[in-house]
Each structure stands twice: as structure tokens, then as C-alpha cells.
Amino acid sequence: MSAMNRQILLAARPEGAIEPDTWEHRSVPVEKPGPGSFVGRTRVISLDPAMRGWLDDRPSYLPPVRIGEVMRAASVVEVIDSEHPDFRPGDHVVGVFGAQEYVISDGAGATKVDTSLASPSTYLGALGIPGMTAYFGLLDVGALQDGETVVVSGAAGAVGTMVGQIAKVKGCRVVGIAGGPDKCALLTDELGFDAAIDYRADDVEQALRTLAPNGIDVYFDNVGGDILDAALRRLAMRARVVICGAISQYNDPTRVKGPSNYMSLLVRRARMEGFVVFDYADRYAQAAEEIAGWIGAGRIKIKEHVVEGSVDDFPDTLQMLFRGENVGKLVLQLV
Amino acid sequence: MSAMNRQILLAARPEGAIEPDTWEHRSVPVEKPGPGSFVGRTRVISLDPAMRGWLDDRPSYLPPVRIGEVMRAASVVEVIDSEHPDFRPGDHVVGVFGAQEYVISDGAGATKVDTSLASPSTYLGALGIPGMTAYFGLLDVGALQDGETVVVSGAAGAVGTMVGQIAKVKGCRVVGIAGGPDKCALLTDELGFDAAIDYRADDVEQALRTLAPNGIDVYFDNVGGDILDAALRRLAMRARVVICGAISQYNDPTRVKGPSNYMSLLVRRARMEGFVVFDYADRYAQAAEEIAGWIGAGRIKIKEHVVEGSVDDFPDTLQMLFRGENVGKLVLQLV
Numbered sequence: 206m207s208a209m210n211r212q213i214l215l216a217a218r219p220e221g222a223i224e225p226d227t228w229e230h231r232s233v234p235v236e237k238p239g240p241g242s243f244v245g246r247t248r249v250i251s252l253d254p255a256m257r258g259w260l261d262d263r264p265s266y267l268p269p270v271r272i273g274e275v276m277r278a279a280s281v282v283e284v285i286d287s288e289h290p291d292f293r294p295g296d297h298v299v300g301v302f303g304a305q306e307y308v309i310s311d312g313a314g315a316t317k318v319d320t321s322l323a324s325p326s327t328y329l330g331a332l333g334i335p336g337m338t339a340y341f342g343l344l345d346v347g348a349l350q351d352g353e354t355v356v357v358s359g360a361a362g363a364v365g366t367m368v369g370q371i372a373k374v375k376g377c378r379v380v381g382i383a384g385g386p387d388k389c390a391l392l393t394d395e396l397g398f399d400a401a402i403d404y405r406a407d408d409v410e411q412a413l414r415t416l417a418p419n420g421i422d423v424y425f426d427n428v429g430g431d432i433l434d435a436a437l438r439r440l441a442m443r444a445r446v447v448i449c450g451a452i453s454q455y456n457d458p459t460r461v462k463g464p465s466n467y468m469s470l471l472v473r474r475a476r477m478e479g480f481v482v483f484d485y486a487d488r489y490a491q492a493a494e495e496i497a498g499w500i501g502a503g504r505i506k507i508k509e510h511v512v513e514g515s516v517d518d519f520p521d522t523l524q525m526l527f528r529g530e531n532v533g534k535l536v537l538q539l540v
Numbered sequence: 541m542s543a544m545n546r547q548i549l550l551a552a553r554p555e556g557a558i559e560p561d562t563w564e565h566r567s568v569p570v571e572k573p574g575p576g577s578f579v580g581r582t583r584v585i586s587l588d589p590a591m592r593g594w595l596d597d598r599p600s601y602l603p604p605v606r607i608g609e610v611m612r613a614a615s616v617v618e619v620i621d622s623e624h625p626d627f628r629p630g631d632h633v634v635g636v637f638g639a640q641e642y643v644i645s646d647g648a649g650a651t652k653v654d655t656s657l658a659s660p661s662t663y664l665g666a667l668g669i670p671g672m673t674a675y676f677g678l679l680d681v682g683a684l685q686d687g688e689t690v691v692v693s694g695a696a697g698a699v700g701t702m703v704g705q706i707a708k709v710k711g712c713r714v715v716g717i718a719g720g721p722d723k724c725a726l727l728t729d730e731l732g733f734d735a736a737i738d739y740r741a742d743d744v745e746q747a748l749r750t751l752a753p754n755g756i757d758v759y760f761d762n763v764g765g766d767i768l769d770a771a772l773r774r775l776a777m778r779a780r781v782v783i784c785g786a787i788s789q790y791n792d793p794t795r796v797k798g799p800s801n802y803m804s805l806l807v808r809r810a811r812m813e814g815f816v817v818f819d820y821a822d823r824y825a826q827a828a829e830e831i832a833g834w835i836g837a838g839r840i841k842i843k844e845h846v847v848e849g850s851v852d853d854f855p856d857t858l859q860m861l862f863r864g865e866n867v868g869k870l871v872l873q874l875v
Binding site: 434451463468472475476479484 | 600797814
């Protein structure tokens with residue numbers, strides 16, 4: 206009798222917030238790999254704010270997850286059976302393998318990782334897509350110059366913690382915006398941010414006036430909404446606003462609050478630019494090497510929020526993102 | 541007994557739309573020029589959408605007009621008396637001389653113009669700030685490439701008519717958005733636009749889908765609001781959105797409608813960038829020469845809406861902009 210593969214499928218598109226009936230939990234037998242493929246057993250699954258967008262039936266940078274399809278998710282799997290020449294049992298592989306316990310893969314989009322250098326979860330965080338997003342968003346899209354003032358929202362998240370720390374490596378003044386005193390303390394006391402703003406307690410615009418008195422050169426936005434508007438009011442001349450995400454707006458895509466202060470772009474001769482990290486795939490290796498160097502030198506600290514559980518805990522763990530309950534990269538580690 | 545100088549002063553800041561009590565009409569004696577200055581008699585006054593913003597007491601790219609101050613306005617004056625070595629009676633001079641019949645100037649910011657080459661009004665339009673705005677906004681900020689698809693809103697206005705025609709010179713496909721069938725007919729029948737959308741009658745997003753089927757490469761925005769949102773939905777990959785103005789939003793600066801589709805910037809890897817034309821002042825002469833060449837070659841047509849009257853007609857003439865009653869560059873010619 207073969208092992209069973211527990212999976213989380215998209216059952217119904219949420220109208221607003223994700224609800225339990227968004228998902229179907231299912232078990233199917235684990236198949237044997239055919240020629241040129243391997244079977245991996247999931248070790249750790251990535252939870253990402255972008256997942257909310259993938260559930261909507263609207264054109265975006267990736268096609269929507271289809272109803273009845275295994276939920277799209279990046280993960281690290283351990284190869285347990287292989288008919289693929291490049292993957293051997295025991296190999297750890299990162300890829301978009303879905304919210305499921307086992308995967309059959311032909312190796313497309315799969316990358317072997319060295320778990321002696323970093324834990325599997327780190328290949329989903331600092332050395333994975335969040336790290337790449339921070340690196341290319343800040344340095345390429347944001348065109349960061351040494352010594353500038355950087356403000357990042359969602360600063361205690363997977364991307365935000367990396368944005369702020371990379372900006373510090375580049376000699377910038379860094380202000381993080383996060384929710385709650387614990388996250389703010391983490392940013393300044395542990396991660397080296399120059400200052401932190403608790404958007405739940407502080408007047409963000411007023412705090413930016415104090416903490417970025419010469420204006421913001423690069424604003425890296427993960428949240429949208431009122432915080433984006435506050436940052437727009439405090440731009441320095443020729444500022445760059447990097448649009449990475451808008452988690453505050455994801456649960457009601459039909460009623461997104463546009464940035465009403467966008468005319469600051471004119472007054473400050475500034476630009477607002479979006480990007481999708483996948484466009485930089487041919488430079489991931491170089492960026493990961495540079496980030497690994499900073500980690501090795503103690504200049505960047507890895508922050509991960511590891512939830513231990515089963516694939517069935519995927520829905521509840523995902524909700525933590527939208528409630529702001531994670532600090533650093535949120536992953537579900539299968540135990 | 542000296543001549544009297546009729547002036548329009550800012551009497552009270554409008555809360556929303558400009559009202560008659562926004563202005564004070566006053567007459568003061570015309571003074572004699574002192575050493576190093578000249579007296580000019582106003583020939584033609586520029587009316588610009590940006591004037592609404594100058595009335596608000598909020599930081600912008602220019603200081604607000606002060607209460608009791610002559611309303612800021614560009615104009616062409618004819619020198620009638622001079623103690624300035626560079627300006628002789630009979631010279632025509634363009635500058636920011638204000639909404640008044642006479643001006644005393646020390647020559648700062650004043651440029652002599654040749655009325656045998658172009659009419660005074662053209663130095664306020666195609667060869668003036670609107671022409672410069674179109675030129676640098678489209679070519680520098682928009683980084684227009686030959687053959688791209690350009691969409692411009694406020695297309696029948698002073699800047700819009702120039703944007704579309706310059707884009708045609710550059711071999712682009714050009715779609716103009718304007719209000720009413722007459723303006724739309726002007727764009728396509730007289731100014732060479734490939735297509736026009738009447739935002740009062742058409743579904744703008746649907747029309748853009750048809751008329752720019754491969755998406756918009758450069759969207760030049762003069763209006764903001766719903767039209768900006770419609771354009772954001774139709775961006776091509778790596779599109780540039782040039783923020784020049786937002787006339788639909790000027791009359792209620794406390795309740796600006798932000799572009800709720802701004803996340804298209806992410807999906808389309810696009811940027812939205814603002815600019816202020818004054819930053820390009822050191823290149824005005826070169827741009828004006830190039831535009832004059834296109835006019836001389838019949839490739840660009842000058843569109844001007846000339847209202848004849850006195851300085852006292854300034855307030856009513858200005859309102860025409862916000863009611864969309866002008867076609868091309870709106871000026872008040874003093875008779």
C-alpha cells in the first residue's frame with residue numbers, strides 16, 4: 206500500500222478575506238516517479254502575501270490558481286525516489302511544488318540547495334524569493350545610492366527585514382514601519398535599523414517628518430493604503446517609490462484605496478515603479494552569493510518564523526500573514 | 541495724470557472651485573521704470589490649469605500665491621518705457637508678469653521674443669511652457685521610443701495637442717482622450733491623431749482595449765481620476781505613466797481620488813513619474829527650435845483658443861479650463 210499525499214486545493218475563490226471554505230483538504234496516493242522525474246517529500250512550505258492575489262480570477266503576473274488545483278506554494282522538498290539523472294534521494298530541492306506533502310517533479314524550475322550551508326527554510330527566505338525581492342527591488346528598481354534615506358513598510362516581514370538590512374550594508378539611514386512595539390524593537394535592537402515606526406500607535410506621517418527630516422529617497426512599499434500615502438507626503442526630490450506589494454489592500458481587490466497623494470510624484474520629481482522579481486532570475490545566483498556573504502560576515506541576520514505542523518495547517522498559517530502575526534519569513538515546517 | 545494699471549489679485553483662497561470672491565479687481569497708477577527696469581503693457585495672458593494649485597496654501601513646486609498679491613500668470617508684454625539696457629520700447633517680452641495690464645520688470649525671468657516669427661500667444665503655447673511640457677514630458681520623462689503607442693488625456697488642451705503631435709512626429713500610434721465629439725474630431729481630422737476617445741460618451745477602458753490593443757507604452761496624464769485608472773488597466777509591459785497634471789482633481793485637493801489601479805505598475809513592470817518643466821529650463825531654447833522646425837515643416841499645427849477682452853475677464857476666462865471649454869492653448873488677449 207502506497208503512502209498518501211495530503212494536499213490543499215483551492216475550493217472556492219474568496220470574495221474578501223480567505224475563509225476556511227476557500228480550501229479543500231484531500232489525500233491521494235503518492236505515485237512512483239516515471240522516467241525523468243522524481244518524488245520529493247515536502248520539508249518546509251513558504252507562506253507569502255502574494256498568495257492572496259493568486260486566488261483572484263484576474264490577470265496578473267502569474268495566472269490565477271485554478272479551482273480544484275493544488276495551491277501554488279514554494280517549498281523545499283527532499284528527494285525520496287528518482288528516475289531523474291540530476292536528482293538523487295536525499296537531495297534537497299527548492300521549487301514551486303505546491304501546498305502538499307509529496308510532489309512529482311520533472312525538475313522544471315527546481316533547484317538543488319545545500320542544507321549544510323543554510324537551513325531549508327532559508328532557501329525560502331533570505332536566500333530565496335523574499336531575499337531576491339529585497340535585493341533587486343532596492344538596488345535595481347530603487348536605484349539605491351549609498352547614504353540615502355530608505356523607508357520600508359512591512360518592515361518586520363520576510364522582504365522588509367531584508368530590505369532594511371541590505372540598505373544598512375549600503376550605508377543608508379533606514380526607517381522601518383511595522384505593527385506593534387515588539388516588531389519595532391526587533392528592527393532597531395536586533396536588525397540595526399536606525400528607527401522604527403509602529404503604525405498602530407504612531408502618526409506615520411508625523412513620525413516620518415521627525416525620523417526622515419530630509420525626506421525619503423527610497424520608499425519600499427509592501428503594504429499600500431494609508432501608509433503609502435503618508436510616505437508619499439515625505440518624499441525627497443527625485444525619490445523612488447518601489448511598489449513591491451500592498452498587503453493592506455489584498456483582501457478587497459474591488460475596492461483598493463489608491464494613493465491620493467500621488468501628485469507628490471510631480472512636486473518632488475519622483476517616480477513610483479513596480480516590479481516582479483522573476484524578471485531577475487538570471488541574476489539570482491549572483492545576488493544569493495552576495496547575500497550569503499553578508500550573512501556570513503554577520504552583517505545580515507536571518508529572521509524566520511517557523512510554524513511546525515502538517516500540510517493541513519497551511520490555511521491557518523497563511524492567515525498569520527494577514528493578521529501581521531509573523532516576524533521575518535513565515536514558513537510551515539512539516540513534522 | 542498717469543495711466544492706471546488694472547490688476548487681478550488673490551482675495552481669498554477657494555475651498556473647492558474658484559468663485560468670483562476668490563479675486564479682487566484693482567487699479568493702481570502705472571509707475572515710471574527706475575534704472576535697470578522697464579514697463580511693459582500686457583498683450584496676451586496665459587491661462588493654465590496649474591493656476592488652481594497655486595491658489596492653495598500647501599507646499600508645491602512653486603510657493604502659493606499670497607492673499608493680496610497679483611495673480612501669478614505668464615504673459616507677453618510690449619515694452620513701452622525702459623531704463624533697462626536690454627529691453628527697448630516695442631520689444632515683446634515673455635515672462636511671469638501676472639494678471640495685470642502693466643508690469644514693471646527688472647528683466648529677471650524675462651525673454652525677448654520675435655513676433656515676426658510667431659504670434660505673441662504662441663510664445664505662451666507651442667513655443668512656451670505648454671510646448672516645453674509636452675516635449676520634455678514625452679521624450680525625457682516618458683522616454684518615448686519610435687513606434688510606441690502613446691495615450692494622452694486632456695488631449696485637446698494646450699499640452700495635450702502638443703504631446704499627440706510630437707508623438708506623431710516620432711512615428712508613434714497616438715490615441716487622445718478628450719471631452720466631446722468636436723474635440724475628438726479635431727484630434728483625428730486636423731491634428732493627425734490615430735484615434736480619439738470621448739470620455740463623456742465612451743467607456744474609456746473599453747475604448748483603450750480596442751484602440752490600443754497591444755497596450756499603452758506611454759500614458760501622458762493631464763487629468764487624473766477615473767481616466768488615469770482606466771489607462772493603468774491597459775498598460776503594456778514596461779510602460780511609462782507621465783504625471784503632468786490632474787485637472788479633474790484640482791478643485792477638491794482634500795479629497796483627491798488616488799489611482800486605485802496603481803498595482804498595475806507591478807504587474808506590468810511599469811513606472812509612474814512626475815516632473816516639473818522648469819527643471820529643463822536650460823534646454824528650452826533647443827526644444828523650442830526643434831518644435832519651431834516641426835511647425836515650419838507643417839508637421840505640427842498650432843492650436844490656440846484666443847479670448848479677447850480686458851484684464852477683468854481673467855477670472856471668467858480661467859473658468860473655461862475647468863469646464864473644458866477651450867481647444868488648444870487658452871489665452872486672454874487684451875484689446
